[in-house]
Amino acid sequence: MKMKIRPKTSELIAKFIIWFVSILVVLLLFFIVSFILIKGLPTMTWQFLTESPKDMGRSGGILSTIVSTLMVTVLAVLFATPFGVGTAFYLTEFTRETKVTRLIRFSAESLAAIPSIVYGLFGFIFFVIYLKMGWSVLSGGLTMGVMILPTIIRTSEEAIRSVPIGYREVSYSLGGTKWQTILKAVLPSSFPGIATGVILGIGRCVAETAAVILTAGSSLRLPTSIFDPARTMAVHFYILAREGISMERAYGTATLLIIIILAINIAANMIVNRFVAKNR
Amino acid sequence: MTKQAKIIIKNLNFYYNDKCVIKDFNLEVFPNEIFALFGPANSGTTTLFRAITRLSDLDHTARMEGQILIDGKDIHAQDISVNELRRRIGMVFEEPIALPMSIFDNIAYGPRLSGIKDMTVLKEKVERALRLTVLWDEVKDRLNTSALRLSGGQQQRLCIARILALGSEIILLDRPCAALDPISTLKIEESLRALKAEYTIIIIPHSVQQAARISDRAGFMLMGDMIEQGPTKDLFTNPVEQSTSDYITGRFG
Amino acid sequence: MKLRKDKLLSFGFFLIALSTLSALAVITIFIFVEGLPIINKVGVINFIFGMKWAPSQGEYGIFPMIIGTLSVTLGAALIGVPVALCVSIFLTEFAPKRVRTILRPAIQLLAGIPSVVYGFWGLTFIVPTIRTYLGGPGLSILAGSLILAIMILPTIISISEVSLLALPGLYKQGSLALGATHWQTIHRVLIPSAKSGIMAAIILGIGRAIGETMAVIMVLGNAVALPRSILDPARTLTTNIGIEMGYASGEHQQALFATGIVLFVMIMLLNSVAQFIVRKR
Numbered sequence: 001m002k003m004k005i006r007p008k009t010s011e012l013i014a015k016f017i018i019w020f021v022s023i024l025v026v027l028l029l030f031f032i033v034s035f036i037l038i039k040g041l042p043t044m045t046w047q048f049l050t051e052s053p054k055d056m057g058r059s060g061g062i063l064s065t066i067v068s069t070l071m072v073t074v075l076a077v078l079f080a081t082p083f084g085v086g087t088a089f090y091l092t093e094f095t096r097e098t099k100v101t102r103l104i105r106f107s108a109e110s111l112a113a114i115p116s117i118v119y120g121l122f123g124f125i126f127f128v129i130y131l132k133m134g135w136s137v138l139s140g141g142l143t144m145g146v147m148i149l150p151t152i153i154r155t156s157e158e159a160i161r162s163v164p165i166g167y168r169e170v171s172y173s174l175g176g177t178k179w180q181t182i183l184k185a186v187l188p189s190s191f192p193g194i195a196t197g198v199i200l201g202i203g204r205c206v207a208e209t210a211a212v213i214l215t216a217g218s219s220l221r222l223p224t225s226i227f228d229p230a231r232t233m234a235v236h237f238y239i240l241a242r243e244g245i246s247m248e249r250a251y252g253t254a255t256l257l258i259i260i261i262l263a264i265n266i267a268a269n270m271i272v273n274r275f276v277a278k279n280r
Numbered sequence: 281m282t283k284q285a286k287i288i289i290k291n292l293n294f295y296y297n298d299k300c301v302i303k304d305f306n307l308e309v310f311p312n313e314i315f316a317l318f319g320p321a322n323s324g325t326t327t328l329f330r331a332i333t334r335l336s337d338l339d340h341t342a343r344m345e346g347q348i349l350i351d352g353k354d355i356h357a358q359d360i361s362v363n364e365l366r367r368r369i370g371m372v373f374e375e376p377i378a379l380p381m382s383i384f385d386n387i388a389y390g391p392r393l394s395g396i397k398d399m400t401v402l403k404e405k406v407e408r409a410l411r412l413t414v415l416w417d418e419v420k421d422r423l424n425t426s427a428l429r430l431s432g433g434q435q436q437r438l439c440i441a442r443i444l445a446l447g448s449e450i451i452l453l454d455r456p457c458a459a460l461d462p463i464s465t466l467k468i469e470e471s472l473r474a475l476k477a478e479y480t481i482i483i484i485p486h487s488v489q490q491a492a493r494i495s496d497r498a499g500f501m502l503m504g505d506m507i508e509q510g511p512t513k514d515l516f517t518n519p520v521e522q523s524t525s526d527y528i529t530g531r532f533g
Numbered sequence: 534m535k536l537r538k539d540k541l542l543s544f545g546f547f548l549i550a551l552s553t554l555s556a557l558a559v560i561t562i563f564i565f566v567e568g569l570p571i572i573n574k575v576g577v578i579n580f581i582f583g584m585k586w587a588p589s590q591g592e593y594g595i596f597p598m599i600i601g602t603l604s605v606t607l608g609a610a611l612i613g614v615p616v617a618l619c620v621s622i623f624l625t626e627f628a629p630k631r632v633r634t635i636l637r638p639a640i641q642l643l644a645g646i647p648s649v650v651y652g653f654w655g656l657t658f659i660v661p662t663i664r665t666y667l668g669g670p671g672l673s674i675l676a677g678s679l680i681l682a683i684m685i686l687p688t689i690i691s692i693s694e695v696s697l698l699a700l701p702g703l704y705k706q707g708s709l710a711l712g713a714t715h716w717q718t719i720h721r722v723l724i725p726s727a728k729s730g731i732m733a734a735i736i737l738g739i740g741r742a743i744g745e746t747m748a749v750i751m752v753l754g755n756a757v758a759l760p761r762s763i764l765d766p767a768r769t770l771t772t773n774i775g776i777e778m779g780y781a782s783g784e785h786q787q788a789l790f791a792t793g794i795v796l797f798v799m800i801m802l803l804n805s806v807a808q809f810i811v812r813k814r
Contacts, residue, residue, distance in 0.1 A: 172338070184392075
């Protein structure tokens with residue numbers, strides 16, 4: 001006999017499962033984050049943040065890794081933002097898809113899908129070897145720049161497209177040229193969206209390991225120029241944890257990483273909320 | 281002396297892809313008058329405005345045949361700058377669209393686009409424009425606050441002021457009072473009456489009554505055709521075409 | 534004249550936009566140039582289906598790694614997709630507003646956590662748990678699948694959520710008006726209607742799983758032999774590259790690039806499928 005579950009029963013079962021699973025996911029996230037924070041916060045002293053690693057990381061702080069992360073990230077953003085925002089402007093300039101815009105969009109989507117390890121391979125063979133930049137902040141920054149390019153293009157394009165079409169029409173009807181309109185009427189309104197994209201790109205740079213380790217290297221020395229090799233925090237954490245060098249400091253590094261990511265997410269959300277509120 | 285028409289439209293046919301939305305259209309508008317172009321929705325009135333300001337250039341499915349002449353010159357002539365043209369013709373849309381900037385910046389936007397940077401000149405233009413639209417007294421103390429905070433009626437007057445600051449000679453208004461309350465409507469109609477001394481105005485009214493109230497000459501447009509046009513008094517008291525009188529008396533539309 | 538300036542700007546931005554194209558081209562060229570020679574030397578069939586990976590002996594068969602990638606990804610999908618769908622439905626249909634304002638940022642946070650941190654967490658908790666309760670070394674395909682499942686949750690959730698939210702409210706109202714229960718509406722009307730968006734989300738999630746390296750390195754055990762059960766350690770295409778690039782040189786290094794080519798092709802195919810589905814909408 002075929003057993004039929006009454007709709008009301010299956011509804012209850014489904015609701016139960018959905019709530020259960022969702023709560024589980026939240027608890028899981030909470031567990032992961034607090035696990036790291038609990039173990040790592042004690043290590044986060046002022047000394048830890050301002051001292052460089054000593055003895056291959058067995059003692060000392062993580063200053064050089066913080067500086068390295070900063071340098072690589074800033075370089076990546078400096079490179080990716082103009083190209084990303086510029087590409088977004090180009091794509092939104094057209095009201096319909098041409099072969100060229102379709103091709104560019106395909107490229108951007110493809111770039112977004114490429115695994116980070118492949119970016120590492122690319123960065124290694126192109127920047128480190130072919131262009132002879134060696135393992136350096138420069139190689140790492142440029143590689144990361146290409147990696148976050150699709151993110152910035154995507155969010156910028158969305159931000160620009162969400163500007164009401166009326167703004168453009170008004171600008172045109174007042175005699176504005178196409179680029180005057182884009183730069184003076186559209187860009188200011190889309191700025192928060194673009195900023196959010198850049199901030200998310202920063203988050204990616206900070207968290208990335210595979211691509212960075214193959215291009216910026218793993219030298220613990222404080223980089224004094226962009227041609228110096230560098231070890232970012234994420235790479236440092238990986239090496240400390242994998243080699244078992246110092247669990248204490250590993251947790252500390254991870255904690256700092258998570259705090260930074262949290263701050264980035266909060267900043268991004270704040271910008272979006274302020275923007276929405278301002279336009280009500 | 282016969283007045284030279286400011287705007288002449290000759291045998292205009294306008295297409296979106298293959299659909300003809302304006303047929304064999306002829307129109308003359310004279311300087312310093314208010315011309316009301318009225319008719320039911322989707323008759324092609326907005327499209328006509330977009331054709332005059334060449335905003336339709338932005339739409340790649342739009343195509344036109346015929347001529348539009350302003351001060352005797354074809355607006356599609358090779359040596360006409362489309363941006364110059366749009367500066368000479370100001371257009372006010374149905375929805376008041378204030379740009380997301382301060383009141384001052386909104387009105388100064390147009391002049392700044394054409395390269396005027398001198399603050400004293402800009403301030404002058406802004407004040408003059410706001411006085412002409414009867415907005416000056418209401419906003420003179422908050423010129424630097426966001427224009428988005430103004431009421432609908434004020435925003436619409438802001439849009440008109442924006443055009444005046446540019447120094448346009450022709451003003452096109454597309455149902456400007458459709459979204460406004462009667463008092464704001466009256467204020468705008470008042471400003472228009474004052475403005476016609478220096479400008480040429482074409483208005484698409486949101487109601488037949490508005491057309492009767494403020495225009496000197498009027499034309500009835502139906503489904504892309506200009507059915508009838510002439511001095512307002514004559515058109516409304518003695519329409520020639522049956523459809524015109526039906527529309528005016530409310531039999532359809 | 535202003536028109537000329539406009540044309541110049543248009544051209545300038547066009548050149549800037551070409552950067553994406555050129556970046557993709559350069560990446561493709563360099564990866565292929567570096568990796569193709571070794572594939573030619575070993576033979577495509579031998580490379581892809583070869584069972585033995587022993588660079589010191591000149592043997593470059595990546596089949597065990599392909600199996601590793603496929604099984605870990607499959608596991609991640611089997612675990613992750615249903616969970617992600619549950620959470621998406623929860624967010625769009627059941628969560629009270631206050632819960633939503635906490636849950637959404639929480640998932641964003643989940644997406645931002647570095648993969649090495651996930652890997653480490655997995656190493657600390659999941660691996661010993663598996664070892665204790667299920668046997669084996671703990672470093673296993675199961676561990677990899679679990680970690681990857683967690684990591685691809687945000688991707689699938691966010692895109693599925695967008696698809697569900699984009700559905701016209703009338704679908705739901707119409708179904709309820711016909712007497713269907715909430716759950717019936719969800720699984721008979723809403724999910725099928727959002728099908729293409731959800732499919733795209735899943736494919737993108739799978740793509741992420743295939744491409745993940747660092748977390749997997751830490752929990753997979755990195756045995757080069759062909760895995761026989763989910764409790765066996767294994768290597769994926771990505772971890773193969775990640776582990777050995779540090780010390781590979783010459784032919785060995787080229788072989789790793791060749792592995793990169795295989796990865797690249799896999800992802801491109803997957804990506805094209807996903808874009809095709811999205812466009813078909």
